[in-house]
Amino acid sequence: MTCSTVKTSANPPLAVTLITGLLGSGKTTLIRQLLKQKPPHENWALLINEFGEMGIDAPTLQATDLPIFEVNGGCICCSAQHQLGRVLDQINALTQLERLIIEPTGLGHPAQIIDTIARQRNHFVLQNSLCVIDSARFSIQLWQKSAVLRDLINLADVVILNKIDLINPAQLESQQQFLADLTPPKTRVITSRFGDIAPGLITQSYARPPLMLLQSRGHELLAPGLVQPFASELPQVISSVMHRGSPASIGWIFTPHILFQRPQLKALFNSPPPGLVRAKALLRTGKEWQLINWVNGTLSFEDIAWRADSRLEMIFESPPNPADLEKMLFQVLQVRDL
Ligand SMILES: Nc1nc2c(ncn2[C@@H]2O[C@H](COP(=O)(O)OP(=O)(O)OP(=O)(O)O)[C@@H](O)[C@H]2O)c(=O)[nH]1
Numbered sequence: 585m586t587c588s589t590v591k592t593s594a595n596p597p598l599a600v601t602l603i604t605g606l607l608g609s610g611k612t613t614l615i616r617q618l619l620k621q622k623p624p625h626e627n628w629a630l631l632i633n634e635f636g637e638m639g640i641d642a643p644t645l646q647a648t649d650l651p652i653f654e655v656n657g658g659c660i661c662c663s664a665q666h667q668l669g670r671v672l673d674q675i676n677a678l679t680q681l682e683r684l685i686i687e688p689t690g691l692g693h694p695a696q697i698i699d700t701i702a703r704q705r706n707h708f709v710l711q712n713s714l715c716v717i718d719s720a721r722f723s724i725q726l727w728q729k730s731a732v733l734r735d736l737i738n739l740a741d742v743v744i745l746n747k748i749d750l751i752n753p754a755q756l757e758s759q760q761q762f763l764a765d766l767t768p769p770k771t772r773v774i775t776s777r778f779g780d781i782a783p784g785l786i787t788q789s790y791a792r793p794p795l796m797l798l799q800s801r802g803h804e805l806l807a808p809g810l811v812q813p814f815a816s817e818l819p820q821v822i823s824s825v826m827h828r829g830s831p832a833s834i835g836w837i838f839t840p841h842i843l844f845q846r847p848q849l850k851a852l853f854n855s856p857p858p859g860l861v862r863a864k865a866l867l868r869t870g871k872e873w874q875l876i877n878w879v880n881g882t883l884s885f886e887d888i889a890w891r892a893d894s895r896l897e898m899i900f901e902s903p904p905n906p907a908d909l910e911k912m913l914f915q916v917l918q919v920r921d922l
């Protein structure tokens with residue numbers, strides 16, 4: 585698509601769809617499905633926010649002919665909030681857009697994002713917010729333990745129980761019942777496999793309760809200096825960055841000469857490094873590249889049209905020891921010709 589950079593004040597506010605959910609719940613997968621449903625005459629933009637520095641999600645969406653704005657290395661609800669304002673200004677300068685889809689990090693607190701959009705009410709209007717739940721991980725215990733999850737669900741217009749292929753009908757029924765009993769009642773609770781929701785959901789607007797009591801204090805703001813490059817001992821590393829907070833993230837970008845061996849990768853994630861909560865990567869595993877996801881103990885590989893470099897991002901409960909991780913990674917990679 586082409587978007588000119590001249591805009592008149594007559595344009596109505598741009599409809600925003602916010603896609604929230606805990607780490608690895610299936611937000612990017614849902615966006616890929618939504619893009620398949622996009623009417624050809626409509627122009628959308630994507631704003632993808634990742635906690636880690638490396639930027640794994642945006643390249644997986646880049647095959648689509650859309651403007652994609654990335655904010656990496658922090659959450660747009662807190663540490664990267666100024667970047668959210670700056671990116672919204674850039675998006676506002678584009679004309680002919682009909683929708684903006686925002687994926688915040690799986691660690692983010694959406695209230696601040698909603699507030700930022702509300703402050704720009706002349707330019708943006710939050711049409712709907714969808715919270716994606718990993719039904720294989722959802723439980724009353726998780727609900728009781730995670731104030732962030734409670735807030736995500738409370739703030740959402742639509743709750744999507746995703747990954748229902750991984751649970752049995754009795755578990756699904758009890759989760760649906762639990763969500764149906766919430767106060768105030770959710771307008772819509774739907775189910776999905778790999779984000780396969782019915783078309784049209786994101787064109788609907790929903791009435792929101794005027795006041796909501798949030799329970800999470802959000803997460804810490806990033807102190808300056810918390811995110812820093814570190815000296816990698818691995819071959820062909822272009823960049824290696826660590827965020828020493830809690831949660832913590834660590835990531836590497838390698839030249840395309842590095843080949844990652846699938847059996848060794850599987851072995852690594854079979855006994856994952858202690859405290860690992862999420863990993864994702866775009867890696868050269870043969871002639872081709874693959875998107876690799878590790879969520880909740882499950883490792884998956886998916887072919888992807890990416891050739892630029894190999895990049896790996898891991899999120900930990902607290903800062904890991906980079907040297908220990910690099911020892912593990914050294915067993916997995918080989919230097920090869922292109
Ligand atoms: N079995 C199953 N796996 C799913 C489903 N939806 C998504 N996944 C997988 O879950 C993993 C994480 O999906 P993503 O879409 O990257 O999740 P995310 O919420 O964007 O992750 P973050 O951005 O890291 O928070 C991927 O391996 C997906 O293929 C589903 O309905 N069933």
Ligand SMILES: [Mg+2]
Nearest residue numbers: 611612641687
């Ligand atoms: Mg994602």
